[in-house]
Amino acid sequence: MNQDDGHAPESKLIEQRLQKLDAIRDLGHTPYPYSFDVTHLSSDVIDQFEKLEASEDEVAVAGRLMVTRGHGKAAFADLSDRKGRLQIYIKLDVVGADAFDLWKLLDIGDFIGVRGPVFKTRMGQISIQVKTLELLTKSVRPLPVPKEEVKDGERIVHDAFSDKELRYRRRYLDLALNADVQDVFRKRSAIVSAVRAFLDSRDFLEVETPVLQTLYGGASARPFVTHHNTLDMQLYLRISDELYLKRLIVGGLERVYEIGKDFRNEGVDRTHNPEFSMLEVYQAYADYHDMMDLAETMYAEVATQVTGSPVLTYQGQEIDLSPPWPRIPMLEAIAQYGDIDVANASDADLEGACKRLGADLDPGTERGILINELFELCVEPKLIQPTFITDYPLAVSPLAKKHRDNPELTERFEIFVNGWEAGNAFSELNDPVDQRERFEHQMSLRDKGDDEAQVLDEDYLRAMEYGMPPTGGLGVGIGRMVMLMTDSPSIRDVILFPHMRPEEG
RNA sequence: GGGCCCGUAGCUCAGCGGUAGAGCAGUGCCCUUUUAAGGCAUUGGUCGAAGGUUCAAAUCCUUCCGGGCUCACCA
Numbered sequence: 014m015n016q017d018d019g020h021a022p023e024s025k026l027i028e029q030r031l032q033k034l035d036a037i038r039d040l041g042h043t044p045y046p047y048s049f050d051v052t053h054l055s056s057d058v059i060d061q062f063e064k065l066e067a068s069e070d071e072v073a074v075a076g077r078l079m080v081t082r083g084h085g086k087a088a089f090a091d092l093s094d095r096k097g098r099l100q101i102y103i104k105l106d107v108v109g110a111d112a113f114d115l116w117k118l119l120d121i122g123d124f125i126g127v128r129g130p131v132f133k134t135r136m137g138q139i140s141i142q143v144k145t146l147e148l149l150t151k152s153v154r155p156l157p158v159p160k161e162e163v164k165d166g167e168r169i170v171h172d173a174f175s176d177k178e179l180r181y182r183r184r185y186l187d188l189a190l191n192a193d194v195q196d197v198f199r200k201r202s203a204i205v206s207a208v209r210a211f212l213d214s215r216d217f218l219e220v221e222t223p224v225l226q227t228l229y230g231g232a233s234a235r236p237f238v239t240h241h242n243t244l245d246m247q248l249y250l251r252i253s254d255e256l257y258l259k260r261l262i263v264g265g266l267e268r269v270y271e272i273g274k275d276f277r278n279e280g281v282d283r284t285h286n287p288e289f290s291m292l293e294v295y296q297a298y299a300d301y302h303d304m305m306d307l308a309e310t311m312y313a314e315v316a317t318q319v320t321g322s323p324v325l326t327y328q329g330q331e332i333d334l335s336p337p338w339p340r341i342p343m344l345e346a347i348a349q350y351g352d353i354d355v356a357n358a359s360d361a362d363l364e365g366a367c368k369r370l371g372a373d374l375d376p377g378t379e380r381g382i383l384i385n386e387l388f389e390l391c392v393e394p395k396l397i398q399p400t401f402i403t404d405y406p407l408a409v410s411p412l413a414k415k416h417r418d419n420p421e422l423t424e425r426f427e428i429f430v431n432g433w434e435a436g437n438a439f440s441e442l443n444d445p446v447d448q449r450e451r452f453e454h455q456m457s458l459r460d461k462g463d464d465e466a467q468v469l470d471e472d473y474l475r476a477m478e479y480g481m482p483p484t485g486g487l488g489v490g491i492g493r494m495v496m497l498m499t500d501s502p503s504i505r506d507v508i509l510f511p512h513m514r515p516e517e518g
Numbered sequence: 519g520g521g522c523c524c525g526u527a528g529c530u531c532a533g534c535g536g537u538a539g540a541g542c543a544g545u546g547c548c549c550u551u552u553u554a555a556g557g558c559a560u561u562g563g564u565c566g567a568a569g570g571u572u573c574a575a576a577u578c579c580u581u582c583c584g585g586g587c588u589c590a591c592c593a
Binding site for chain 2: 027080083084086089104106132135136138154157158162163169171175232279282284433434465488514
């Protein structure tokens, strides 16, 4: 939709603007100059107004023309820069005839630079009295600018640019026209910076590991497959960083983390995008208890730094990230929320319970998977406040160490907030013999048709054979963290360019 | 993949059986402190696509394309 075929009405608007471009050149102006020396941002002018007015110093401000209010031989306009909006006032007497002729050829969406002293209008509006005007970029495609008014200090937007598809596809417009969208992505950046600062201050080393991998692993998911031409070989886009980061622990780096993209060839919904940012942290000589301490402290500190408080409101629901968070073993959680005594239930009982809750299971599904299924059905959606669920069944945790008190469980936890899985961690399995058995079991599942079962990685096993110290590992989805801290209902709202089907189907 | 809903001018929307309308943007004229500036005039649409029903379809039916929400699948 909205394709220009050269005859669409939009192209008439573009044609008009291209004609103005010629007219601007005829007046001797360059519509696409190279730079402009900005002395002040819009917010500087407002913050330092008293001083600037008293000194009568000229300021130079650049920005995008968002709205104009013409008055014959004068005009008001609002300029938008990265810090906000500022009114400018252009008067024929002051700018001169040449500049005013240029002004008349400008459109909403053009970038301009202005210089002049600041003043307040009769209505008390801080403005720049434009003495010189420069066109910095001519916009030839009409910008769908909404109308704004300020009433009782509140900014009211009329006819906002709200088509969700267009907002995601043309994110540049969304950013240019919807101020709160810029705020979300500034916050995302602040969150990632805060995470880095938190880990750096604890002597973790940030590293980068391969995205293109000959084998994929570290999670249960289907990968994207690609091909290397010169080597003529199949490669996968990573589904996690885990197996490479643990090789670095073998190498003695002891504390490492990576923030990067993972790719999973799965469905797309409110909390899933095919490529997404993941934080993984590995700490030698630590176990999953230590990783719980680290995770809750990190979440609370990052939230406090970015939003001012560890207590957030997400979609009307208050969420308190202050540590300590409850740590509930999975079987206890199922007893508590689902009222099912797993320890004294037969496999058939568990299968029956899952089916009653709507699960679609293959016959003969192993017990550990049934327990995990039961947990996801009856507990997960109820975990709104941050909670650690600990001690996962062995069957669903092929990279986690067996629980020190119960060999059918692992020392693994996941973080749940708002009913989502927000993190995953374990005491990392470093026994190479046990690890090989787990991989082999995964491969047998794969042979039975489970295309998400993990793949045996011989080099990873070799690394484990050389020896990895006891290690705690933690993975945290950055997108979900950002959703929570920016009160965004969809992961698409925190990804600048979320996955969309191509235009023209 | 299932269910519900949507796709009409550049943007935001109304029209829901008699062959298209508003506001904003655009264009022209007036206006040298306005702020959703204002006044007068005006351009602009094969109503997502293709079939069908009908004397007549933006409007009803079918299919397709794209999207939103939701359930399922999925970390």
